[in-house]
Amino acid sequence: MTSSNATIKDIAKALGVSVATVSRALNGSHEIHPLTKEKVLAKAEELRYKPNIQARNLLKKRSNMIGVVVPEFITFFFPEIIIGIQEIVNKLGYQVLICQSNESSSLESKNVKMLEESMVEGLIVSVAKNSKNIDLYQRLINEHMPLVFVNRVISELNVSQVVIDDRKWAFKVTEHLIKCGYRRIAHLAGNEYLSVTKERMQGYLNALAAYDIPVNENLIMYVGVQQERAKAGIDYLMNLKEKPDAIFAINDPIAVGCMLELKQRGMKIPEDIAVAGFSESPIGRIMELTSVFQPTFEIGRKAATLLLKQINNYDAPTETITLDAKLNVRHSTLPLFKRVR
Amino acid sequence: MTSSNATIKDIAKALGVSVATVSRALNGSHEIHPLTKEKVLAKAEELRYKPNIQARNLLKKRSNMIGVVVPEFITFFFPEIIIGIQEIVNKLGYQVLICQSNESSSLESKNVKMLEESMVEGLIVSVAKNSKNIDLYQRLINEHMPLVFVNRVISELNVSQVVIDDRKWAFKVTEHLIKCGYRRIAHLAGNEYLSVTKERMQGYLNALAAYDIPVNENLIMYVGVQQERAKAGIDYLMNLKEKPDAIFAINDPIAVGCMLELKQRGMKIPEDIAVAGFSESPIGRIMELTSVFQPTFEIGRKAATLLLKQINNYDAPTETITLDAKLNVRHSTLPLFKRVR
């Protein structure tokens, strides 16, 4: 209930001109006398006129809003992506509605529906760890809602997406561990149906195969993606008769959780066991954790660009953008041979 | 350009009733025949009708949106506050437009203006470290824009706010260091004109006074609030003839930056120097940093509640809510006497 604002009607009345004239003056039309324009502008200023965007949007059938749904925005990863998105779309006058699904499939669908109701012109989504919303997204696609997936995708759907080559970089991580001399490399995987889980798992398996290391099913566990799940993984791995000499975790939170839990148990990293993560985090950097850096800001920018393309072109083709990443080797995976005395 | 949607007009035409009837059916009015209602609902379903919120908002002079401006949302702190805000307002059908000023006063004012143009019904703001936007906020207040400050406030302004008692908790931190036996306690302060800087500084000074420790101006430096600024602080302090035996940093990022920089120089914490932070962070917890925990989610919830009060009541009085906090003592400030052998 902010104080009721002046409208173009008020300006028109005050000046004895028509609303059309006022509108033209305000919108920088050329079909107007400079003097009238000046008067209108002055009066607008005087009356503290502010355009009612909703009226304009109603007329133009736009909303100038896009929606973003991410699993969480507490850790750096998605916030950075969101900043990248805003960088692009704010310049074009779009606002961003941000929702977090809290890794819940049902909250995710609620978010999407809320955003639909808010009449966003498009959606950028990273699905929850257990997202079961294929039908929802299929409907959006059918209804031509512009849609882009980032990071986590639903591979069954033909949707534009911005990702890195998770398989390739998981391969590189595993290969790095192998080249460092580790042989009993465990993999703590994410939630089973998550795209990144499947891809990184495949990269891990491919690397083992490439170096003729037999896969040991016992060294693989699906723990999830949240730090608090790491303990379960360590509990399991450290109770094996033949313990791993290295752990490749699905992401940094799990890797960091492992490091903390291992230290708790008096184990030294990497002397007793090496640890590698994925999607490099600030905490990981501080803890000297080997990980794969993802270009988060750029992911956001690219996703926004892709979305805008769809918004501006009813039948833009779906596109997959695969960005480059980088394996950053740190102390947590020091090569065995460097420690031999 | 999503496929053009059905309107109530379409439903009305298809059914041979008036738009008013359709509107009534859709809005659960009681002045309607159950059978007609049913038919309308069925037809709406069939036509995949979705209400046009902008039209409704235009009519009702609402927007169902509130704006939030924070200095950043990369670290946990503001994201948690935002989640608290959303918890409250989403339930009432409000959407949240989130902007980050990136600690820049001018971007902050741009953000606020963008949000105004988006016709938000109210604003929750935490100002940038060098915010010079008093006039802007004063105008908003004059225009009766609902406004709440969180965490960082502009004390010259009579605005509702949600904070903790920074002075009191800074006192407690300093007192804790004193009781641990530290005497040469440095303070790395934030940006000079920030409310939290002034309050925490006063708490620090009060504690020294309370324990008859003379203030040593040399041990005080205004470094700022961002982690990368910590190095400058350490550079300065470690070049003093009489070095500090403890550091009280304005916040966790600075404290963490100090710890890293000190370790870099081969110094042990707390053996060589103790470090305490403020606004406990996940990284700080992992690094065993003593700090003051802030109830971030609750700050958000309270701020949202305060804002809603203003939105629903044109002249709600300004209110200051001071939430409780907690000093969490960890290894980084181990008492001197516990280490005596």
Place this chain on the structure above:
DNA sequence: CTGAAAGCGCTAACAT
């Protein structure tokens, strides 16, 4: 260069 008028989609008197 300016004005009149229609209409975006919806709700809410006011009739009936």
Place this chain on the structure above:
DNA sequence: ATGTTAGCGCTTTCAG
């Protein structure tokens, strides 16, 4: 219980 009508604030033909 339903229909008619006006109008939210704005832009945009169409006339002049």
